[in-house]
Amino acid sequence: MLNYRNGLADMPSYDVVERPWDIKVNANECNLSLPPLVEERVMTRLSRVAFNRYPNEEYDDLRDQIARNFGMQRENVLIGSGSSEIIEKLFYCFGGSPEAKIVYPWPSFSMYPIYSKAAEATGVPVALSEDDYSLDLDKFIKTAVDEKARLAVICNPNNPTGNAFTVEQIEYIAKNLPADCAFLVDEAYMEFYGKSAMGLLKKYPNMIIARTFSKAYGLASCRVGYMLADEKIVTMIDKSYMPYHMNVLSLVTADICYQMRQEFVPHIQIMISERKRMQEELKKLPGVKVYPSETNFILVKYDKAKELNELFESKGIGVRHFGSAPGLKNCLRISMGRREENDTWYSYFKAFTEGRA
Numbered sequence: 001m002l003n004y005r006n007g008l009a010d011m012p013s014y015d016v017v018e019r020p021w022d023i024k025v026n027a028n029e030c031n032l033s034l035p036p037l038v039e040e041r042v043m044t045r046l047s048r049v050a051f052n053r054y055p056n057e058e059y060d061d062l063r064d065q066i067a068r069n070f071g072m073q074r075e076n077v078l079i080g081s082g083s084s085e086i087i088e089k090l091f092y093c094f095g096g097s098p099e100a101k102i103v104y105p106w107p108s109f110s111m112y113p114i115y116s117k118a119a120e121a122t123g124v125p126v127a128l129s130e131d132d133y134s135l136d137l138d139k140f141i142k143t144a145v146d147e148k149a150r151l152a153v154i155c156n157p158n159n160p161t162g163n164a165f166t167v168e169q170i171e172y173i174a175k176n177l178p179a180d181c182a183f184l185v186d187e188a189y190m191e192f193y194g195k196s197a198m199g200l201l202k203k204y205p206n207m208i209i210a211r212t213f214s215k216a217y218g219l220a221s222c223r224v225g226y227m228l229a230d231e232k233i234v235t236m237i238d239k240s241y242m243p244y245h246m247n248v249l250s251l252v253t254a255d256i257c258y259q260m261r262q263e264f265v266p267h268i269q270i271m272i273s274e275r276k277r278m279q280e281e282l283k284k285l286p287g288v289k290v291y292p293s294e295t296n297f298i299l300v301k302y303d304k305a306k307e308l309n310e311l312f313e314s315k316g317i318g319v320r321h322f323g324s325a326p327g328l329k330n331c332l333r334i335s336m337g338r339r340e341e342n343d344t345w346y347s348y349f350k351a352f353t354e355g356r357a
């Protein structure tokens, strides 16, 4: 028997069923490739990479560019291997003992409880309402106060429920959290919602915003995310990173995508309009509850979710099935694919509800 660190054996794994799906709508990725103009620029840039050198200015170039866009400084920006890594580091940096409490609404991103455990912290979920996944803001704040939380997290818009909190709601939380509790807003799906808490950063020095290139920018393969916060927070979190943690290939690719972000606007609009179209289509199906969404995915509740998921799997369609997870019983989360992909999974869904499949 090998002797692993405490708690590792009991730690849950990220439980997504992956295989080469014909239609992959299980991970909220963008199902469109890079815009051709962007891809061309990326390829040219990649051909000029100094493969023998550690990343240096490439890291700061991307930080500068992001900082400039938000009227902030390089020192306010930290880049990670996906915002997952950033979130994991934040949990690590505010964790370290069972008394370190990290508060987040539930259901939310499945990794928050896992990162809490990994950080040897205590995750404290605050239940969203059963019927519409709304959050009792005062209950959330009170939990953070009572638990003397070190970190409070809001995913906005929320994955996997799809609903969003207004900037006013986020500010209400920011204003009422104790000043010694860091407040992370995970904006992985912000580009589909169009509203951000970024404008609150300067007013609330305990606030942190995390974003990713994996969803709206369709760059999940490169693993690039970033956070913005007060310089003092960035300096502390940066200590948890090894030197040269970002590779140049990902950095320069993200740099070009960010420079050319206008090129992604039509893609984002397509995903939003597909989501709206599919929400309307799904509402026509008997027995299917369709939750509101401000993201590139839709959460549905359906009594026969398990059987439907089996049908999807047998047809090579991967969606996210939550089984009997707390607050998500009989729920399926379907990311928006390309139009024809959406038509395909929908036709199986419809046939199933009509007893034809």
Ligand SMILES: *Cc1c(COP(=O)(O)O)cnc(C)c1O
Pocket: 028, 081, 082, 083, 084, 085, 109, 155, 159, 186, 188, 211, 212, 213, 214, 215, 220, 223, 224, 225
């Ligand atoms: C996808 C996602 C992320 C991060 O994705 P990365 O690929 O690691 O950048 C973070 N938070 C939520 C809620 C997500 O859904």
